[in-house]
């Protein structure tokens with residue numbers, strides 16, 4: 001009686017092992033097939049990428065020139081005649097340096113005022129707000 | 140060959156005298172084996188600041204622009220010659236700069252500080268200056284230098 005039982009159990013164990021191996025094999029295959037089909041294809045560009053910023057002079061393709069006094073005076077303070085900083089004008093580094101050098105040239109050539117903004121340019125449209133700088137003021 | 144821009148402020152005077160003065164300035168350029176590309180009249184107007192030259196204070200001037208090509212060595216001589224001219228209040232010679240084709244870098248400049256390239260370079264250069272320090276986990280169980 002005990003012998004028969006033992007044999008039975010042996011059979012059961014072997015069969016269960018076989019079953020397990022059989023079951024495991026196909027599961028793996030199915031999984032790989034499914035993942036291939038279901039993976040979404042991200043060929044599109046990053047939709048969260050921000051648009052490239054451009055300064056106002058680069059956007060309109062304007063190069064500051066010492067003879068263009070009307071443009072240069074828009075970057076001049078009406079109170080002191082000084083040139084506003086880059087944190088206020090919002091220009092890129094290259095354009096701001098060019099602007100500063102052109103203003104100095106213009107003032108030297110006797111085309112542009114030094115200690116004030118010329119009264120005829122006071123009512124020109126404002127390109128930026130000196131009270132709201134991009135980066136905080138130095139003082 | 141460098142193209143120069145000569146910005147002239149002339150005394151306000153009748154047309155005939157003005158023409159004579161301009162002719163004088165032009166012949167000075169030709170004498171220095173240069174040539175003129177363009178003469179522009181920028182108008183007669185109040186100057187942004189009063190200027191005294193040759194003992195007279197001027198508040199008004201006629202503006203002229205001359206685009207010219209002269210040998211660079213003669214520019215100083217030309218300026219000196221014009222400085223002796225009584226009818227010329229002010230003169231400046233600038234190089235004509237062609238418009239730059241560089242891309243706008245504002246986008247990179249507006250990034251937070253650690254992402255900006257110049258800041259990264261600054262940090263890297265400061266790290267280079269740091270002295271090498273003794274590390275205590277190197278297996279040596281005493282400090283080999285003087286404390």
Ligand SMILES: [Zn+2]
Pocket residue numbers: 054055056057058059091092095242243244245
């Ligand atoms: Zn720009």
